[in-house]
Amino acid sequence: MNIHEYQAKELLKSFGVPVPPGIAVRSPDEARDAAKSLGGDLFVVKAQIHAGGRGAGHYVGDPACSGVRLVKTAAEARAAAFEMLDRTLVTRQTGSQGRVVRRLYVEAGCAIDRELYLSLLIDRTERCITVVASEAGGMSIEDVAAKTPEKIMKIRISPSLGLADHQSRELATRLGLHGPLIGQFATIVHAAWEAFTTLDASLIEMNPLVVTKDNTLLALDAKMGFDDNGLFRHRAIQELRDPNEEDPREQEAARFGLSYVSLDGTIGCMVNGAGLAMATMDIIHQEGESPANFLDVGGGSSREKVGAAFRVLLSAPGLEGVLVNIFGGIMRCDIIADAVISACRETGLNVPLVIRLAGTNVEEGMAMIRSCGLDLIIATDLGDAARKIVTAVRTRRAA
Template sequence: MDIHEYQAKEVLSNFGVAIPQGALAYSPEQAAYRAREMGGDKWIVKAQVHAGGRGKAGGVKLCSSDSEILEATNNMFGQRLVTHQTGPEGKGIYRVYVEAAVPIDREIYLGLVLDRSSQRVMIVASSEGGMEIEEISESRPDSIVRSTVEPAVGLQDFQAREIAFALGVEPALTQQMVRTLQGCYRAFTELDATMVEINPLVVTGDNRVLALDAKMTFDDNALFRHPNIAELRDKSQEDPRESRASDRGLSYVGLDGNIGCIVNGAGLAMATMDTIKLAGGEPANFLDIGGGATPERVAKAFRLVTSDTNVQAILVNIFAGINRCDWVAEGVVQALRENPVEVPVVVRLAGTNVEEGQKILAQSGLPLIRATTLNEAAERVVAAWNSDLDQNTKMRAV
């Protein structure tokens, strides 16, 4: 789960990370009022969306008067901000963060991520802040500092000082840098985060180390332990298909293709998408219904997939170990009887109670296409999709 910049800053400040003075606004007038409350003569107005690259897309504006704030926010509210991370559909702007401008001497990149190879939290930092880490690694790989943290002891002060020295932080500011690193690490581990990023972390002209931007991502599976973090979720920033799936306990990622996938197991789901691609099709989603797929759960998955108007064929691919093929078959039949679909449906079942499952499908009277192997299922769903596409094209021509 992602959260907004202002939320991430509030979370990190509770762990000792210093941030500039700022306030949230839901209208242009409120944004101007927030600036007057803070005082000063320059403010940064930032669109609050779940995406990077806001500055390049016009989502971050430097303002020096009420009129400039009103103009900037009038151009933001209700618009969709398109960045390299949002895709062409963009993200809606419904709130802005007004922050007091600070004198910047230098910018630093700081990120904490889970490193799968070492099974540790890795701190990634660079003296070249303000750019995306991908750009930094390509243009200035020598500026990147990496340090893994031993979980048995956590981030020690000496290790944080080593990172500060490697970044060229002045001795007088080392303790502030150590406090920032320690705060980020504690927030990461105590709140079950999967990513903390501050870009840029700035050194100001008056010798302060401040988080000028912040991003945090949390492990969805651990949110039950942190209800205060779960409350920060903003569904307006999520793919509505993924939100609906999450609310129903399904793992779903929307894609741009036309063949909907209903699969049990993440590995099998990825293999299914790959096989569809090899057969000449384009998957419309990643959907893992999990190990305990009851008929009701399968029916929910069907309703979710068919709610995507881009879906022009559906492949159900189930390998039942913990699962049962007869349950899945009942779910498929139940879903299609309650909500008939006008697109081809291919079903491949294997594993526990497969004979019972096949019998349920055969006796249902529904126009289902059955397959016994994954390759066969992928080829049949792509062929059915192409045939249906050709038929629709001919009908439109007539």
């Protein structure tokens, strides 16, 4: 689960991370009042969406208007809010469809001397939380990694020992910080570590973490993501969820207890078991196409649950084909076959569908597929299924 910048800053502030004062608003008048309340002669008005690159993004139909605006007066804050609210912002992370901006964050400006990058994330290869830092803050960390990887620094935190004082201080020195800034940086890293471990976070990112002209550190931007499996321990975090920022297909799938993630490909996948689902996506890539989703229907799904999964899958835009790959252990192949047939009839399926079944009640399931009267393509194994769906998609595309 992700949250907005203003929410992340409130959480990090509660753990001791310094952030500029700011106020979340929903209307131009609120933006004006927020600027008046903050005082000063420089403000930043930021679009609040779950995507990075807002400053380099643009609004649909208005390429000159970005998602981050610098203003000097309360009247300018109101005017900026009028131009930014209830419009679609496109960034490199939203895709061409963009996201509708429903909320803004008006923040006090500051005099910036340097911009740094700081994040905490889970390194699954090393099986630990890792602190990532760079002197190249304020820009895409992916671009930094691709063009100047030597500017990225990492420290791995021992799960048993936790974050040691010397680790954050050494990292501060490597970033070129001196004097009091070393202690400030160490305090911020420790505060972020406490927030990460206490709240079951999966990501904390401050980009940029700035050194101001008066030699203090501030988290000028903040992003936080959380492990969904730990949310039952954090009701207050659950309440920060913004349904408007989530894929409606993922929300619908969650209602039925399905594991569904939207992707950018064209071949929909319905599989039981996360490992088999990953293998199915991999083999589609190997055959030269891309999956449209990750969908694990689980091991003990009912006919209704499978039918819901199929409807969610078919609702993806740009879908050109479907691959159903089921290995029946607890899951019965005849239940899958019945649900797929019913869903195809209900939705009027108009793209190729390849189905591969194996395991419990496979004979009954295959008999139902063969006799249903629908134009479904049967595969014998995973490799055969991938080849058949890719061939069918490309044949239809060429036609």
